Amino acid sequence: xxxxxxxxxxxxxxxxxxxxxxxxxxxxxxxxxxxxxxxxxxxxxxxxxxxxxxxxxxxxxxxxxxxxxxxxxxxxxxxxxxxxxxxxxxxxxxxxxxxxxxxxxxxxxxxxxxxxxxxxxxxxxxxxxxxxxxxxxxxxxxxxxxxxxxxxxxxxxxxxxxxxxxxxxxxxxxxxxxxxxxxxxxxxxxxxxxxxxxxxxxxxxxxxxxxxxxxxxxxxx
Amino acid sequence: xxxxxxxxxxxxxxxxxxxxxxxxxxxxxxxxxxxxxxxxxxxxxxxxxxxxxxxxxxxxxxxxxxxxxxxxxxxxxxxxxxxxxxxxxxxxxxxxxxxxxxxxxxxxxxxxxxxxxxxxxxxxxxxxxxxxxxxxxxxxxxxxxxxxxxxxxxxxxxxxxxxxxxxxxxxxxxxxxxxxxxxxxxxxxxxxxxxxxxxxxxxxxxxxxxxxxxxxxxxxx
Numbered sequence: 001x002x003x004x005x006x007x008x009x010x011x012x013x014x015x016x017x018x019x020x021x022x023x024x025x026x027x028x029x030x031x032x033x034x035x036x037x038x039x040x041x042x043x044x045x046x047x048x049x050x051x052x053x054x055x056x057x058x059x060x061x062x063x064x065x066x067x068x069x070x071x072x073x074x075x076x077x078x079x080x081x082x083x084x085x086x087x088x089x090x091x092x093x094x095x096x097x098x099x100x101x102x103x104x105x106x107x108x109x110x111x112x113x114x115x116x117x118x119x120x121x122x123x124x125x126x127x128x129x130x131x132x133x134x135x136x137x138x139x140x141x142x143x144x145x146x147x148x149x150x151x152x153x154x155x156x157x158x159x160x161x162x163x164x165x166x167x168x169x170x171x172x173x174x175x176x177x178x179x180x181x182x183x184x185x186x187x188x189x190x191x192x193x194x195x196x197x198x199x200x201x202x203x204x205x206x207x208x209x210x211x212x213x214x215x216x217x218x219x220x221x
Numbered sequence: 222x223x224x225x226x227x228x229x230x231x232x233x234x235x236x237x238x239x240x241x242x243x244x245x246x247x248x249x250x251x252x253x254x255x256x257x258x259x260x261x262x263x264x265x266x267x268x269x270x271x272x273x274x275x276x277x278x279x280x281x282x283x284x285x286x287x288x289x290x291x292x293x294x295x296x297x298x299x300x301x302x303x304x305x306x307x308x309x310x311x312x313x314x315x316x317x318x319x320x321x322x323x324x325x326x327x328x329x330x331x332x333x334x335x336x337x338x339x340x341x342x343x344x345x346x347x348x349x350x351x352x353x354x355x356x357x358x359x360x361x362x363x364x365x366x367x368x369x370x371x372x373x374x375x376x377x378x379x380x381x382x383x384x385x386x387x388x389x390x391x392x393x394x395x396x397x398x399x400x401x402x403x404x405x406x407x408x409x410x411x412x413x414x415x416x417x418x419x420x421x422x423x424x425x426x427x428x429x430x431x432x433x434x435x436x437x438x439x440x441x442x
Contacts, residue, residue: 029280059250059278063322065329093325096365100321101284104314108286127370136364140357144317149348 001025001115002098003045003053005037007182007204008117008160011172013048015159016115018175024109025050026102030091031061031069036192040183047178056101066091067186074187076197087199089186095128096137099156103141106154113155119168120161134158165207173213180216193220222246222336223319224266224274226258228403228425229338229381232393234269236380237336239396245330246271247323251312252282252290257413261404268399277322287312288407295408297418308347308420310407316349317358320377324362327375334376340389341382355379386428394434401437414441 001016003009003025016023025045029038038055045053064070067088074089095118102114118129127133138156142148160168172179184204185194194201196219208215222237224230224246237244246266250259259276266274285291288309295310316339323335339350348354359377363369381389393400405425406415415422417440429436 054283056283057278057280058322060322060325062275062277063326063329065325090367091325092328093321093362093366096362097318097321097325100314100318101279101281104281104286104312104318105284107313108284127367128365130364133361133364136357136361140354140361141314141317143351143354143357144349145314146311146348 001050002102002117003027003041003050004117005040005044005182006117006184006200007172007179007207008119008168009041010044010048010117010177010179010182011168011175012115012117012158012160013044013050014172014175014177016157017049021113023048023050023115024105024111025053026105027053027055028058028098028101029055030058030094033068033074034183034186034188036188037183040181043181047181054105056105058097058101060091060094060097063092074195074198076187076195078199078202089199090126093128095126095133099137099141100144103145103154107145107147111154112152113157115157115159117160118158119163119165121164129161131158131161134161164210165203166210169207169211169213173211179213184217189220191220193218195219196221222271223323223338224248224262224271225338226261226265226403227338227405227421228393228400228428229340229389230262231265231269231338231398231400231403232389232396233336233338233379233381234265234271235393235396235398237378238270242334244269244271244336245326245332246274247326248274248276249279249319249322250276251279251315254289254295255404255407255409257409258404261402264402268402275326277326279318279322281312281315281318284313295416295419297408297416299420299423310420311347314349316347316354320358320362321365324366324375328366328368332375333373334378336378336380338381339379340384340386342385350382352379352382355382385431386424387431390428390432390434394432400434405438410441414439416440417442 027041186198248262
């Protein structure tokens with residue numbers, strides 16, 4: 001279970017738990033500027049009943065190329081939902097890298113599936129959140145691992161992929177997710193408050209409003 | 222260019238340089254017990270004329286499951302060339318993880334290809350060294366990245382994949398690779414000497430013998 005500390009992966013973990021799965025939560029410390037999400041992930045893993053929480057360091061600052069891992073400003077007040085371009089907060093090949101490490105951990109754990117909270121609707125233009133990418137990854141991982149070469153299949157489960165942000169929030173509310181533990185902001189202030197204006201904050205705020213669910217987030221702007 | 226500090230990736234880098242490519246060498250610090258290869262990689266990158274050498278930390282010790290990253294003994298004196306099983310030195314999904322990060326770096330660098338020194342002949346039974354895996358990865362990365370979603374192709378070049386170890390060594394000798402800078406041993410002693418008995422040492426020794434090229438390695442056993 002990829003668990004970022006954000007809203008989508010928290011709801012995904014809640015869904016997997018509700019379906020009766022024992023889950024290992026996996027969070028990456030990749031040099032992200034929004035490091036507060038690591039603490040959120042730890043609290044969510046406990047709150048939602050993960051078996052254990054693995055934190056794997058990956059030095060993506062040495063790769064760079066993104067506002068999340070390099071000294072590039074995070075864009076604010078963008079009309080993200082309607083932008084056709086891939087934003088500067090895109091981290092090159094991030095989901096491919098994260099899923100690859102998850103596939104390794106799944107093999108060690110003997111897990112039958114990797115779950116992740118990607119979403120192709122309110123997805124902010126990231127190419128690695130599309131169903132076609134997940135299908136290609138499924139085929140690739142079957143050839144990449146010992147388990148796969150011995151006939152085991154590793155399922156890649158993305159239950160949110162066709163849901164709107166409002167639907168995700170409603171589903172999370174129904175499952176009792178404590179949204180106050182989740183963080184979405186790419187660019188929190190030094191006190192950890194969400195900026196309220198990056199793509200991720202804008203999508204989150206609109207999602208709560210559309211869902212008619214109170215947003216417990218304290219926004220700085 | 223994935224550069225491990227071993228023999229195969231050194232010859233691959235020499236081939237890419239001989240073909241006129243400007244190369245960025247990429248080495249992973251993944252908690253491997255044979256950490257001396259990191260120093261070898263730095264020397265090889267310089268010796269073979271890489272533009273720069275990126276070292277990316279990846280915390281695969283948090284994933285475990287391999288004699289290379291966990292407290293499991295490295296097997297010795299195995300008949301590796303004829304073993305059908307995947308050995309305990311297999312690191313779950315390693316080439317998938319390394320290629321994924323390389324794809325991210327290639328996108329940042331604007332590179333048209335990732336080269337790697339995998340070999341399907343003397344390959345010690347690793348599933349992620351097979352041509353079918355590389356083909357699946359090519360298709361996957363085209364969908365995973367911004368560059369791919371905008372029509373750019375990232376080639377995955379594995380020029381050694383069908384070569385014997387002896388042929389690789391002959392090719393390296395022809396290209397002037399300084400084999401004394403390369404390290405193959407999975408389990409060097411505290412002075413950094415190769416054990417001479419792990420799969421990687423056995424394949425290397427036989428390769429030099431078959432090629433009729435002197436092996437500059439000092440073996441402990």
